[in-house]
Amino acid sequence: MNLVSNDSEIRGENVYSFDEFCSKRESLDWYRDDLFLQKSAEHFIGLDYGKINERILTFSPTVSLKWNQLAERMARPEVRPFMLHYDAFNHRIDRIVRPMEAHQLEKEIFGEGLFSNKMAPWESFVKRLLIHQLGEAGVACPLTCTHGLIGIIEQFPNENIPELEEILKHTKEGLNGEFAIGAQFMTEIQGGSDLPANLLEAVPDGGNYRLYGNKFFCSVAHADYSVVTAKISGSNKVSTFIVPSWLPGDKMKEKRNGYEINRIKWKLGTAELPTGEINYKGALAYPVGPKDKGIAVAAGIVLTLSRLEIGIACAAFMLRASREANLYSDFRTVFGKKVKDYPLAACKLKYIENAAQRTTAGAFKIYDTFLRLERPLNPGLDSDLPMEVRKQLFIFRELVLLQKISTTNEGVKVLNEAMSIFAGHGVMEEFSSLPRIFRDVVVNEQWEGPRNLLLTQIYRDIQRVTEWLSPSEFVGGVLHGAAIETIHEFSLQLENLLQKPVLGIVNEASMEAATEWDTFCSALFKAYQELALNEIEAKANIK
Template structure:
C-alpha cells in the first residue's frame, strides 16, 4: 500500500474511544467501590458487621456484573412483557411472556432468600439496596411485594387455613429451592389510593371466599400469590385476602385461579414489570387478618413496607447515579479540561454526591428505628401501648411517609442532574442506564400514594396525635442531634402551619399554606437525613 493510499484511508477517521470509561464502569463493584455505603453498614450493624460485610462482598460482584447485564437486556423495548391469551387449542391461559433473561434474573434474586429467618435483617437490607441499583429490572417491585406478603402472613397466622402456612413457607423459605413471588392488587379504576372505594366483591364459600370484579393496576401480575383487598358481600368495609395465581397442580397446565388478565399496561417506567388489569370471576381467596380491617392492614403493614422499600431503592438509585457521573466526569475531556474541572459541573457533582449520602444515611437510620421497635407494622397505633413506644411508632410512621415523598422527588432531580453530566450521551439508552432508572424513580413517586395524598396524611396524623404528642416534642424527637436553634425553627414553623388552612377549601390563603406545608416537609426531612449523614461520617 502506498503512502498516499494510507493517508486517504485515514482521512475522516476519528480515533476517539470510550473504552477506558466503559472498562472502568464494567469493573466497578457496587459495594466494594462505595466507601460511604460501607461506612453506613459498619455504623448501624455493630457487632454483626464482619459477617454481614463478608456476605455482601460475596454478592455484590454478581449484582454489579452478571445481574446488571441481564437487567440491561431485559430492559430493551423489543423484549418487554406481552400477553398470550390463548394456546394453540383455544384454551384461555393468559400467559405473560417475558424474555429468558428475566427468568434467570428473577430466579437468582429470589434465590437469595432475602426474607428468610436464616438471614440477618441488616444483611437483607444492604443486599436489597445494592440490588435496587439495577433499577426495576422486573425484579425489585416483586421483591418488595413479596416482603409485604411475608410480613402479613407472619403477623396473622391462621391454623384453620393450612394453605396460608404453605404460602408463607413458599415465599419466605422456599420449597425445594424454589422461592415464590408475591404481589399486591389493591387499586381499582374508580380510585387508586382510595381503598374505601373498592368495589371488588368477596363472597363466602365455606372457610374461603370467591372474588368477583376488577382490579385496574396490578403490578407483578406474573406473581404466584397476591394480597388483594375486597369488600365481603353485604359489607361496606374492606377486608384482605391472599389469592393464589394457580390452584395446586394447575400452574403447569396454565389454568389460572378464576381470573383473566385483560391487558398489560404501557408505562413510562418500570417497563420490564408486567402491570395488568385483572378480572376476577370467582377466584378462590383465603381471608387473612381481621375481617373488615383491610384498609388498616393494607396500609399499616403492606404499604408501609412498600413505602419503606421505595426509600431504600432511591438511595440505591442515587448511589449509582453519583458513582457513574463522577466516573464519566473524570474521564471525559471537553475544551481541554475534564468535566469535573469546571466549577459548574463540580458543583452539580457535589450536590449529587451529598444527596446520595443523605438519602442512604436516612434510609439506614429509619430502618434502624424499624428494627428496634416492638411490632413496627401495625394496623394503626394502639392507645394501649406505653406512651413513649407510641411516640416512637408514630415517628416511624411519619418518617416512612416523609422518606417516600422526599426521596422520590429528590431522586428524580438527582438522576436528571447525573444525566446532564453525560451531556448528549446521557440520554442514549445503550450508553447509560440512568435514563431508565430516571423513569423508574418517577413511577415510584406515584406508587403507594402520590405526593399530595401523603402530605395530607402527614398533616392529619400530626393534628390527630397533638393531645399526647405535641408538635414541638415531635420535631425535637425527629431532629435529635440538631442544634436547638434548628429545632426551634422547625417547631415554630410546624405549629404555625397547623393553624393554617392547609386542608381547607381552595382559596389564596389555603393554596399558600399548602405550598408552605410541602416546602416545610422537604426541608424538615432533609434536616433529618443530614443528621443521619453526620452520624455515619463522624
C-alpha cells in the same frame, strides 16, 4: 502510486474510543469500591458488621456485573412483557411472556432467600440496596411486594387456614428450592389510592371466599400469590385476602385461579415489570387479618413496607447516578478540560454525591428504627399500648411517609442532573442505565400514594394526635440529637402550619399554606437525613 502511507492517515477517520470509560465502569464493584456505603453499614450494623460485610463482599460482584448485564439486556423495548391470552387449542391461559434474562435474574435473586430466617435483616437490607442499583429490572417491585405478603401473613397467622402457612414457607424459605413471588392488588379504576372506594366483592365460600370484580393497577401480574383488598358481601368496609394465582397442580397447566388478565399496561417506567388489569371471576381467596380492617392492615403493614423499600431504592438509584456521573466526568474531555474541572459541572457533581449520601444515611437510619421497634407494622395505633410506644410508632410511620415523598422527589432531580453530566449521551438508552432509572424513579413517585396524597395524610395524622403528641415532641422525636435551635425552629413552623388552612377550601390563603407545608416537610426530612449523615461521618472520624 500509493498516496496513503498507512491506515491511520485516512482523512476523516474517527479514532475516538469510549473503551477506557466502559472498562472502568464494568470493573467497578458496587460495594467494595463504595467506601461511604461500607462506612454506613459499619455504623448501623454494629457488632455483626464483620461477618455480614464478608458475605456482602462475596455477593456484590454478581450484582455489579452479571445481574447488571441481565438487567440491561431485558430493558430493550423489543423484549418487554406481553400477553398471550390463548394457547393453540383455544384455552384461556393469560401467559405473560418475558425474556429469558428476566426469568434468570428473578430466579437467582429470589434464590438468595432475602427474607429467610437464615439471613440477618441487615444483610438483607444491604443486599437489597445493591440490587436496587439495577433499577426496577423486573425484580425490585416483586421483592418489595413479596416482603409485604410475608409481613401480613406473619402478623396474622391462622391455623384454621393451613394454606397460608404453605404460602408463607413458599415465599420466605422456598419449597424444593423454588421461591414464590408475591404481589399486592389494591387499586381499582374508580378509586386509585382511595381504598374505601373498592368495589371488588368477596363472597363467603365455607371458611374462604370467592372474588368477583376488577383491579386496575396490578404490578407483578406474574406473581404466584397476591394480597388483594375487597369488600365482603353485605359489608361497606374493606378486608384483606391472599389469592393464589394457581391452585395446586394448575400452574404447569396454565389454568389460573378464577381470574383473567385483561391486558398489560404501557408505562413510562418500570417497563420490565408486568402491570396488568385483572378481572376476577370467582377466584379462591384466603382471608387474612381482622375482617373489615383491610385499609388499616394494608396501610400499616403492606404499604408501610413498600414505602420503606422505595426509600431504599431511591438511595440506590442516587448512589449509582453519582458513581457513573463522577466516572464519566473524569473521563470525558471537552474544550481541552475534563468535565469535572468546570465549576458548573463540579457543583452538580457535589450536589449529586451529597444527595446520594444523605439519602443513603437516612435510609439506614429509618431501617435501624424499624428493626429496633418491637412491632413496627401495625394496622393502626392500639390505644392500649404504652404512651411512649405509641409515640415511637407514630413518629416511625410519619418518617416512612416523609422519606417516600422526599426521596422520590429529589431522586428525579438527581437523576436528571446526573444525565446532564453526560450531555447528549445522557439520554442515550444504550450508553448508560440512567435514562431507564430516571423513568423508574418517576414511577416510584406515584406508587404507594402520590406526593399530594401523602402530604395530606401526614398533615391529618399530626392533627389527630396533638392531644397526646405535641408538635414540639414530634419534631424532637424526628430530629433527636439535633441542635436545640434546629428543633425549636421546626417546632415553631409546625405549630404555625397546623393553624393554617392547608386542607381548607381552595383560595389564595390555602394554596399558600399548602405550598408552605410541602416545603416544610421536605426541609424537615432533609434535616433528618443530614443528622444521619453526620452520625456516620462522626463515627468514621473517631476511627
